[in-house]
Amino acid sequence: MESRSRFAWFLGCTCLAAAAAGCSDALNAGPLQYVEAEALTKDLGTKTNLYGKPNLQKKVRQALVQLFGPNPQEIHVPDGSGLSGDGIYLANYLQEGEGPAARRHPIFQGTGPSDFNRTRQAGGYAIYRRNCLHCHGVSGAGDGPTAAFLYPTPRDYRKGIFKFTSTPTGARPHRDDLRRTITYGLHGTSMPAFESLLTEAEIEQVIEYVMFLSMRGETELALIEEAAISDENDPNALSDDIVREAANGIFTKWKLAQTQVVNPPIARTPPTRESILRGRDLFLQSDCKDCHGxxxxxxxxxxxxxxxxxxxxxxxxxxxxxxxxxxxxxKTRTLWNQKPDDWGNPLRPANLNRGIYKGGRRPLDIYWRVAKGINGAQMPAHYPSPFDEKKMWDVVNFVLALPYEPNLLKDAPVPPSTPAPGTPVAIQAVTSGL
Ligand code: HEC
Ligand code: HEC
Incomplete structure (x- = not known):
């Protein structure tokens, strides 16, 4: 108990510099530097950028340092971030005070000073650095050294867009969504399952760090957007108020998402023959087939x-x-250029016969994918339109049955996409070449 209250006291008097992730420490030796967003310095043509505007570039950099700290070894957690314990789970050290008078205290796991089993805590950053950084990169830009060789590419967190969520279309993910991704991995991709590599507590810590990087990256992009409409020589450009407002807007989105989990309005329809066949017809009548075939x-x-x-x-x-x-x-090039994902990477609809789902195979997971669509991956939402709550479950039942019934679609008469009432039309499915 004694160590807990001291803990709180350190946090209480450190405010901005709540979490210092550890300097030259065995847990994470060697300094690393955040990689800046391209739009800060590069000429990206018509895309927003601050090329040739050194004053505004400097202001963006200063604002980021003030809010989030200068490098991953020294993390600042801005007020109002919504991170657990004001960011304490990111840290290996807690810092008391600032400047030359600052003192750093290691964080221990275990019960108290007399507990010989207690171990130094590796903060979220240290865990990320060891397990995630080589794919997701120092800034969470999806640009670690391994990334170039992978398809699909590791997620760039800086847009705040995550694919496998339980929250409304376009919203930030719920903490549980990140936990599922990290614990079970994304099947069919190189994103590993960390279930047996990290403890539950470590997974919680790294979730915080992913959120931190995402908020930092999104703030960077928001500040660049803001600066791009400011005058290079305006001394009031990117004032403290504007910076704060941009950051708060992002924190609010994350906090809101934690209260917005989408629950199906009715319980799952049992996967009867009728339901599966209704789902199959809906698949063929709606836009699913245009992408999935x-x-x-x-x-x-x-x-x-x-x-x-x-x-x-x-x-x-x-x-x-x-x-x-x-x-x-x-023609092919035009089609190709229309279909990157939101990060500019090549995109491919899933083969639904394989029964491999990146975002999980529970009926609820498939429900979320179809109802809300997949953020950043062009797959649109389908609930409440074109599917109502009953049709939603029929489609889910069909998707889950398909890998076990390879003839389900082969044998299907293709219904017209806009069925004229009372006129049953049967068009043969395209089965040639199979
Ligand atoms: C071997 C490379 C690799 C490693 C290591 C790795 N990831 Fe990933 N990660 C990926 C790939 C690839 C994707 C994207 C898959 C896709 O988009 O289909 C991804 C996606 C994600 C996503 C996004 C999920 C979503 O809903 O969009 C999160 C969050 C994530 N990883 C967290 C982590 C964390 C935390 C670690 C370390 C504990 C980690 N990853 C380690 C490759 C990796
Ligand atoms: C505009 C194109 C498009 C449409 C329309 C579309 N999808 Fe998708 N769908 C995709 C893409 C692209 C992916 C792969 C996303 C990824 O891997 O990141 C996908 C993935 C999926 C997945 C796999 C999810 C996972 O966890 O791996 C399922 C299931 C799915 N779609 C079902 C459907 C159903 C059912 C419909 C119709 C109701 C539909 N899709 C309509 C493009 C589309």
């Missing part, structure tokens, strides 16, 4: 053909991908 192999007409995709993405050095795109015929 008539046989749900992930080869719908809205996307380039699978062999073209494979050639561009896997047919050589990843850094020469653009050259391979340039060689496509004009």
């Amino acid at each position: 008539l046989l749900a192999k992930g080869d719908g007409e809205s996307f380039v053909k699978q062999d073209v995709f494979n050639e561009v993405v896997f047919g050589g050095n990843p850094s020469e991908r653009q050259a391979r795109v340039d060689q496509l015929d004009e």
Whole structure:
């Protein structure tokens, strides 16, 4: 108990510099520096950027340092971030005071000073650095050293967009969503399951750090946007108030998401034959087939053909991908250019026959994907329109049945996309070449 109250006292008198993630420490040796957003210094043409505006660039950098600290070794947790314990789980050390008078205190796990089993706590940053950084990068930009060799690419957290969420379309993820992703991984991708590598407490800590990086990255982008409409020589550009407002807007989105989990309004319809077949018809009548294809192999007409995709993405050095795109015929190239994900990476609809779901295989997981769509991945929401609450479960039942019944779609008469009332039309499914 004694150590707990001292804990609170350190936090209480440190305010801004609540979490110091550890300097030259065995838990994370060697300093690392955040990588800046491209838009801060690079000429990105028509895209927002601060190229050639050194004063505004400097202001963005200063604002970020003030809010989040200068580097990952020295983390500041801004007021109102909503992170647990004001960010205490990010830290290996707590810092008391600021400047030359600052004192750092290691954080221990265990019960008290006399407990010989107590161990130094590795904060969220240290855990991230060891387990995640080589893919997700120092700033969470999805640009770690391993990233270039992976498809799909590791998530860039800085947009605040996460795919596998339980919150409304476009909203920030719930903490539970991040916990599921980190604990169980994303099946079919290189995102590992950390269930057996990290303790539950460590997973909680790294969740905080992912949120921290996401908030920091989103703030950076928001400040660049804000600066881009300011005058390079205006001394009041990016004033403290404007900076604070930008950061608060982002913190609010995260806090709101923690209260917004989408629950299906009715219980799941049992997966009867009737329900599965109704779901199959809905799949074929709605937009699902345009992306996922008539046989749900992930080869719908809205996307380039699978062999073209494979050639561009896997047919050589990843850094020469653009050259391979340039060689496509004009029609295919146009289609290709319409279909990146929100991070600008190549995107492919799932093959729903494989029964591999990145975001989890519970009926509720599939419900969330179909009802709310997949953020950043072009898959749109389908509830409340075009599907009502009953149709939603029929489609979920169909999706879950398909991998076990390969003929479900092959044998399907294709209903017209806009059924005329009372006129049953049966068009043969495209089964050639199978
Ligand atoms: C080997 C590379 C690799 C490692 C290591 C890795 N990830 Fe990932 N991670 C990925 C990839 C790839 C994706 C994106 C998959 C996709 O978009 O389909 C991803 C996505 C994510 C997402 C986004 C989920 C969503 O809903 O959009 C989170 C959060 C995440 N990773 C957290 C972590 C954390 C925390 C660690 C360390 C404990 C970690 N990752 C380690 C490759 C990795
Ligand atoms: C505009 C294109 C588009 C439409 C329309 C669309 N999807 Fe998707 N869907 C995708 C893409 C792209 C992915 C892969 C996203 C990823 O892996 O990041 C996907 C993934 C999925 C997944 C896998 C989720 C996971 O956890 O891996 C399911 C299930 C799914 N879609 C079902 C459906 C159903 C059912 C419909 C119709 C109600 C539908 N989709 C409509 C593009 C679409």
